[in-house]
Amino acid sequence: MSIKNILIEMKNMSELMVDLAYSAVLFNSKDAxxxxxxxxxxxxxxxxxxKKESLVAARSYEDAEKLTALLEVAEAAESIANAAKDLADLVITGFKPHPVFKMVMSESDKMIVRVSVELDSDLANKTLGELLLVNRTGMRVIAIRRGDSWIYxxxxxxxxxxxxxxxxxxTEAGADLLEKLASGACSLEDISDELEEDED
Amino acid sequence: MSIKNILIEMKNMSELMVDLAYSAVLFNSKDAxxxxxxxxxxxxxxxxxxKKESLVAARSYEDAEKLTALLEVAEAAESIANAAKDLADLVITGFKPHPVFKMVMSESDKMIVRVSVELDSDLANKTLGELLLVNRTGMRVIAIRRGDSWIYxxxxxxxxxxxxxxxxxxTEAGADLLEKLASGACSLEDISDELEEDED
Structure with missing residues (x-):
């Protein structure tokens, strides 16, 4: 991977980690x-x-100065990631959530959910443009993990x-729908039916 | 301010700081x-x-356990904020940006801009619903600083x-428009005219 791509990945990942880590704590979600x-x-x-790439790339003091900036940015990205990990660790080790978390949660009303797409799920082999999940469920896909790689x-x-x-x-309601859709327990049609009933 | 509100503010601020700090480095923006x-x-x-509020609030060991979780979350929020500050410091002290930053920037194509709303600006005394900035300029307001307080x-x-x-x-094009709108150098009507000309 090129230095450029590593940097883009580090930026995207550290931002996603902060988002996920707060969500993990507020919703006490081991998944997140x-x-x-x-x-x-x-x-x-x-x-x-x-670090390795930078050391190999430095040919002059001028190179070195610019590469130093790069290393400092990468270091800061790792610090952000570490702080997010500290938050997530609280959830993994089983902390006693303060009641105030529930209050913060209900005011922010945005949660993060992780779902795994089953083979017979209605989500499989469709584009996000075809699925219109935001309209249908109120949930927006922020990232996709495919094997070892990520799509942001x-x-x-x-x-x-x-x-x-x-x-x-x-929203929490949307999260329930998504879990059913991803597992194949319900189809996009079922959801449209439900929405129509709600409107009656 | 209550513990709940402090926690919401710390979460919002630290998330905004990460966003701003990466933007500051990639666009070499002292403003951000x-x-x-x-x-x-x-x-x-x-x-x-x-910390002060928690010490005062603790009445029993059970209280103390829950308050500990709260303190750890606050500590992690401060760590995230500190890492973002390290990034921002690079820009303030005048670093030599690595050429790769420009490349990352052009691929991410999202920048953050800070504008100050002048008295005779077309933005003043209108709601975001009236302004329709996303449609008109491609720029979305992520936060507003009003004196010492923030709206997220x-x-x-x-x-x-x-x-x-x-x-x-x-986008960068939208950022230029916003600066002109905020300073009063151009009006919403001017922008609509420009857009119509572009369409011809």
Whole structure:
């Protein structure tokens, strides 16, 4: 991976980790916390990669000065990631949530949910443009984990595949719907029916 | 301020700081970096407040256990804020940006801009719903600083006042437009005219 791509990944991952980590604590979600820990390992190894690449790339003092800036940015990204990991660790080790978390949660009303797309799910093999999840469920896909790699800020052309792990942000009601859709327990048609009934 | 409100503020501020700090580095923007430093002071003093409040609130060992979780969350928020400050400091002290930053920037294509709303600006005394800035300029208001306080995630009913500082996210072209609108150098009508000309 090029230095450029490592840096983009470190930025995206550390931002996602902060989002996920707060969500993990406020909703006491081990799911979200586990994703944070996975991402943290990746950020650490990318910081190591960027150090190696930089040392090899430096040819002059001028190079070195610019590469120093790069290393400092990577270091800060790792610090952000570490702080997010500290938050996630609280959830993993089983902390006693302060009652105020529930209050913060209900005011922010945005939660992050992680779902795994089953083979017979209605989400599989469709693009986000076809699925219109925001309209249908109020949930927005913020990232997709496919095996060991991540897709950030997916757009309407992004195709969902079976076995993808989706991270979505939205309301608690939408999170329930998404879990049913991803597991194949209900179809897009079922949801449209439900919405129509609600409107009656 | 209650513990709940302090926690909400710390969460919002630290998230905004990460966003701003990366923007500051990638676009070498002293404006964004200065906002990060302002926010960091606030986060630090809020962490201090939360410690004081917690010590006063603890009446039993059970209270203490829950308050410990709260203190750890506040501590992590401050760590996130500190890491963001480290990034912003690079820009303030005048670093030599690595050429790769420009490349990352052009791929992310989202920048943050800070504008100050003048008295005779077309933005003053209108709600975001009336202004339709996203449609007109491609820029979304992510936060508003009004004197010493902040408004996060403003909605269509949020009123813009003269002297407000707006933080917006969007494209470089949109950023130029916003600066002109905020300073009063051009009106909403001018912009509509320009758009119509572009369409011809």
């Amino acid at each position: 916390a586990e994703e944070v820990l996975k991402l943290e390992n990746k950020v650490n190894s990318m910081n190591y990669e960027i 800020g997916p757009d309407k052309n992004t195709l969902i595949l079976p076995d993808d792990t989706l991270l979505l942000k939205g | 970096a200065e906002e990060v430093l302002k926010l960091e002071n606030k986060v630090n003093s809020m962490n201090y407040e939360i 995630g403003p909605d269509k009913n949020t009123l813009i006042l003269p002297d407000d500082t707006l933080l917006l996210k969007g």
